[in-house]
Amino acid sequence: MDLPAPLLIFYGRNDALGDGLLRIPALRAARTAFPRSHIVYGSQGKSSLTGMLHKHAAPLVDDFRTIVPLSAILAEFARPGGRTTVVDFRAGVPGLMVTGLQLFGRGVRYEPNFAGHLLSLRWGTRWTLRPEHNAWRYHRLIERLAGRHLPFDHRLDVPQAARTQARRLRGTGDRPLILLGGNASGAKFMSEAQVAAVAGNLIDAGYQVLYLATPGDGPTPQALLARESRLSVIGPELGLGVEAFGDLLLALGEMAAAYVGMEGGLGHLFATVMTPTVIVNNGANLERWRPLSNRVEVVTAPRRGRTANVADTPVEAILEATHRLLAAGRRDHADLGLLS
Known part of the structure; x- marks a missing residue:
């Protein structure tokens, strides 16, 4: 029996237009680095990635779940025996630490948007400072997952x-x-x-x-x-x-x-x-x-x-x-x- 496809969950708070645009390079990098993964994008509130930017984000994401708790997304998509990774775009060290503790022992790899990546440091992974710009912060999380450098592309296509x-x-x-x-x-x-x-x-x-x-x-x-x-x-x-x-x-x-x-x-x-x-x-x-x-x-x-x-x-x-x-x-x- 085939194991389920690896599950990759992105999670944010609320995505205004600027937030959504700055997340697109990371989503593109993830689709490039993990072509076999089932990618879910979730958020606590509304997201421009399901609004004005939906046509640009849709090829990069298999399922969207907005205004949904992270726990509910895991309950819906995570499967026994499958690999699950959560990339948390939210900021705020206390909240990220609470989420990490909630996921501990559940077989979930957790990549939070911590300052400097210090608290997400793993054995064998070189510690590097988090980039200043938000778009590069999100992108760096994907590079850490992939273990290699990935293309950064923030451009949008324009229909004729x-x-x-x-x-x-x-x-x-x-x-x-x-x-x-x-x-x-x-x-x-x-x-x-x-x-x-x-x-x-x-x-x-x-x-x-x-x-x-x-x-x-x-x-x-x-x-x-x-x-x-x-x-x-x-x-x-x-x-x-x-x-x-x-x-x-x-x-x-x-x-x-x-x-x-x-x-x-x-x-x-x-x-x-x-x-x-x-x-x-x-x-x-x-x-x-x-x-x-x-x-x-x-x-x-x-x-x-x-x-x-x-x-x-x-x-x-x-x-x-x-x-x-x-x-x-x-x-x-x-x-x-x-x-x-």
């Missing part, structure tokens, strides 16, 4: 249909395209005044500017167009589903000279097509959360007491960073035909 739609939205002009994003939750959203001022400056400089109306707090298309009528806006009025809208954003990112917006999921999304990016950061640890594209300018939001709001960031600082990024692109990549 999305490219066609993006070209149609852009029109026939030859002005370089800049994407703006300002909607977010909490202290991350940009104000109407910021977006309108940034857009107006860039339009005056000869760029085509497209505002991406995404979910969250922040400027409404109507308010923005009242302030800056030359601005173009895309959003829910297109009537696209969440995956199709994500594809369109990727296609626009491919052709854009830059994306300008707050630190968060959109910045990580555009990094998968290597869009040059300006992000306004209101306090995220960028060693852990920096977008994985090659050209990123960071503007730090001013702190007012214990908090920092993106909406308080001077427009001048955002524009200086944007023009600096664009000038460097013209200098270093003149063959791309960016505006001089």
Whole structure:
């Protein structure tokens, strides 16, 4: 009788868009290193890997179980005599230690996301420091399992249909395209005044500017167009589903000279097509959360007491960073035909 396929379980807390994107390189590495394993992705809460990113994650994962305890996933999938490995993407040493103790003696290999990997050290395994960036942390866990170096690939593919739609939205002009994003939750959203001022400056400089109306707090298309009528806006009025809208954003990112917006999921999304990016950061640890594209300018939001709001960031600082990024692109990549 054949033994069951080795079981590989990934487990996380909640995956916002940025979290899911940073996990994809590890999932790709796992599918490469363990082609015979049955791979399950589970989480305590919702996951973008079953939402906007599902089409990208589906070839890498056999079963998804979101909003499900790890114990329930083990009870469903683990089989007597089979090999089971749990890769725990969650952070927080106390919680990881509790999970490790719960799994002790159950024949489960447990790879937690411990700082420095010190507590997951095994005999015969060389101890190495955990990478600073979250995406490389997750990927390193898979390399430790495999015992070898593995490809790291954070890119996403763009369907031709999305490219066609993006070209149609852009029109026939030859002005370089800049994407703006300002909607977010909490202290991350940009104000109407910021977006309108940034857009107006860039339009005056000869760029085509497209505002991406995404979910969250922040400027409404109507308010923005009242302030800056030359601005173009895309959003829910297109009537696209969440995956199709994500594809369109990727296609626009491919052709854009830059994306300008707050630190968060959109910045990580555009990094998968290597869009040059300006992000306004209101306090995220960028060693852990920096977008994985090659050209990123960071503007730090001013702190007012214990908090920092993106909406308080001077427009001048955002524009200086944007023009600096664009000038460097013209200098270093003149063959791309960016505006001089």
